[in-house]
Amino acid sequence: MADNKDKGSEKTMIITEKVELGERVTSMEPYLIQISGRETGQMHNLTNRTVKIGRDPVAEISVDDPHVSRNHAEIKYEAHDRIVIRDVGSTNGVFVNGTRVTEQTLVDGDKVLVGTRLYFKFAFQDAVDQSYQQNLFRAANIDALTQLYNKKYFIDALSKEFSFSRRNKTPLSLLMMDIDYFKKVNDTYGHMAGDLVLKHVGQYLLKNLRHENIACRYGGEEFAVVLRNTAGDQAALIGERVRAALETETIDFRGTQLRITISVGASTCVGEGYETIEDFIQAADKNLYEAKATGRNRLVWKMAA
DSSP states (O other): OHHHHHHHHHHHHHHHHHHHHHHHHTOOEEEEEEOSSTTTTOEEEOTTOEEEEESSTTSSEEOOOTTSOSSOEEEEEEGGGEEEEEEOSOSSOEEETTEEESEEEOOTTOEEEETTTEEEEEEEEOHHHHHHHHHHHHHHHBOTTTOSBOHHHHHHHHHHHHHHHHHHTOEEEEEEEEETTHHHHHHHHOHHHHHHHHHHHHHHHHHHSOTTSEEEEEETTEEEEEEETOOHHHHHHHHHHHHHHHHHOEEEETTEEEEOOEEEEEEEEESSSOSSHHHHHHHHHHHHHHHHHTTSSOEEEEEOO
16 A cells, blocks of 8 residues: 555656756747838837837837837836737827727737737746747848848848938948859869858858848848948948958868858948839949959949049
8 A cells, every 4th residue: 555655646746847847948928020111020028117219219119110109109117917008109000909999908818009010919838838939030031051131021121220320311322242262262162162151151241240230141142231320431341340350260171171262242321312122132233243343352443423
């Protein structure tokens, strides 16, 4: 009988341990999940925070949408996991589940509309949900090899920054970078070596550029960097710093030390410098072509006419 009692106690202990583990796994936190627009899938943790939404670049959720006011709404974490959304004087309003509100406590599953087309979902999520949402966002917007943003995200982000620059007459710069003689690396050492080189450049850009500067893999061995509120001379310094740093580094591929260089083309606009983002990109690409045509491993920058 004693043996059976011990076994029963052991079984109870195992069940209790599983319940405790389950409680830890399902620890819930409040999130605002964007379900429309460029940042679809992006999650914003609201724990102990006040999050502002608007066209103001310093807002925690900054959006380039003419239907959203500069300072549109704020979401505030209050005591006991109470999350309150407030309209802070917007033109087009804040809606919760289709009803316009001035102030309202959010509950799990609420759909929030800011302005006329920017949708969010409010939800309490555990670690598994968070990981799932983040993976969806990364799959849609991140280049798997370099871990930089992909071209789709880049075009959307540049469109936003370009509109903001034209509207507010603030400087915007663009760097287009291309790895010199990349085909030779692939032909000599194989595509695994080429992939390693691409990863190396991607990691350098991730680690050495400011968070607000958007770096992406534009395609193949070409990279692009959007420099918000950055004048041409500053952009040239940043591009030159990247070029010079990569020139001095070595990449170990199976015991072989690879050396690479990059060519850089830069363009800058302030307000009406270019009519479209295509013109803006083309100007940087033209300067990149000139850098490669005149010897490679250099930067060419010209101000918009």
